Amino acid sequence: MATPHSRSSVRFEPRRVLPITGAVLAGAVVLIVGLTAVIGGFDKTAGGEVGVVRNGGWFDNNRVRQVISPASGLTWTGTYSTTHRYPAQQRFYTITSDTKRGDRTGVDVVNTPSSDGVEMGIEGTIYFTLNLDPDTLKVFDTKFGTRQFRGVDGELRYAYDGDEGWSTFLDAIVRPVIDNDLRIQINSFRCAELVSSCALVQNGAQRTGTPAPANPDTGGQTNNTNIAKVQEAVNSSLPKDLAEMLGGTFFEGIKFNLARVTLPQTVQDAVNKAQAAYAQVSEAQARVAQAKAEAEANKTRQQGYDACSACAQIDIIKALPPGVTTYAPGAGATVPLK
Structure with a gap:
């Protein structure tokens, strides 16, 4: 008969299991972190x-x-x-009064004065591509990818924070250069040289009692030529100015398309009034010309009646309203019409 001391037994010792479990967990954590780092690399x-x-x-x-x-x-x-x-890929930056198309929220127009002091609104689009040369990109990221820019909504973003971040970067860094170029070029032209209707108001202000022409020549073809000159000048100066201001040739294929030149609302209202006045003058001149023509016709007709009294009576009979059966020219005479 076996004694209690002779039986074989397995004892459970928690002090030995805990260190093993901890080591396994620590190894698992290290393995997960290592795998995550490798996969994320x-x-x-x-x-x-x-x-x-x-x-x-x-x-x-x-x-x-x-x-x-x-x-x-x-x-x-x-x-x-x-x-x-x-x-x-090629990107673009749009400046427009259309709240649904611009890169900035709301109405976005570059307002700059002409050489004669008229505030003018400029709308257009600049097309460009980021320079993909590796060395240039490294410099670009060091200069503009390591800081945040504040957007028009007050939020701070990095240039690489999606489309919103890229637009915020353009607003903060590129837009001032565009505005300056447009200001310089627009300031070299008078208002009427860019917007033909501006001449209506300016001519009216310069006249001293001289009647205005009914159909003033506002030089529309010349305006188109001048707008093309502004566009060409901006296309020539903008790449150089961007490279100088940003500290490198970070953009390629830069092209500016000037879409529209507008007048301030107060000036446009004055233009509309001037156009309405010219229309009234034209209408009055047409009535005067018509009256003169009718007077000449009556004079010629009367001369014909003087030479042929019967012709006058014939015209009178022709002018009688329908339904009249008898015409009485006077002195008891009657003429049956049917």
Whole structure:
């Protein structure tokens, strides 16, 4: 018969299990973190974007590591690195009074004076492409991708924060250069040289009692030529000014399309009144010409009646209303009409 001391037994000792469990959990956490870091170290770009990768490891610096070309395959970018994505295709920036089309919310028009002091509204679109040269992109990201810009809505955004971030960057950095170029070019023309109807108001203000012509020549063809000159001048100066102000040739294929030149509402109201006045003058002159023509016709007709008294009676009979059966010219004479 076995004694209690001779039986074999397995004892459960929790002090030994806890260290093993902790080691397993710690190893699992390290493995998950490692796998996450490795998997997150790969990145790629879509067809319309380019990526500028910056180091971001625990013991690494934050310098630019590499540039990922548009529509790339899966690319190793290093653990904990960050990718700043910028548009790689042609983009445009629209300045317009149409609240649904502009890059800024609400009405957005560049207001600048002409050489004769008339405030004019300029609407247009600038087309451009970001320079995709890797070295240029690295400089661009260092200058503009490492700080935030405040939008017209008061929010701070990075240039790589999607379309809103890109538009905010353009508003803060590129828009002032556009405004300055337009101001310089518009200031070299008089109002009437760009908007023909402006001559209606200015001519009226300069006249001293001299009647206005019924159909003033406002030089529409000349205006179109001058607007084309403004557009060409901006296309010539804007790339240079952007490169100088931004500190590098960061944009290519820059082209400005001047869509419309408008007048302030007060000036436009005056133009509308002047056009209405010219219309009234034209109408009055037409009535005068008609009266003169009728007087000449009556004079010629009377001369004919003097030479042929019977002709006068014939015209009178023709002018009688329908239904009259007898015509009595006077002195007891009657003429049956039927």
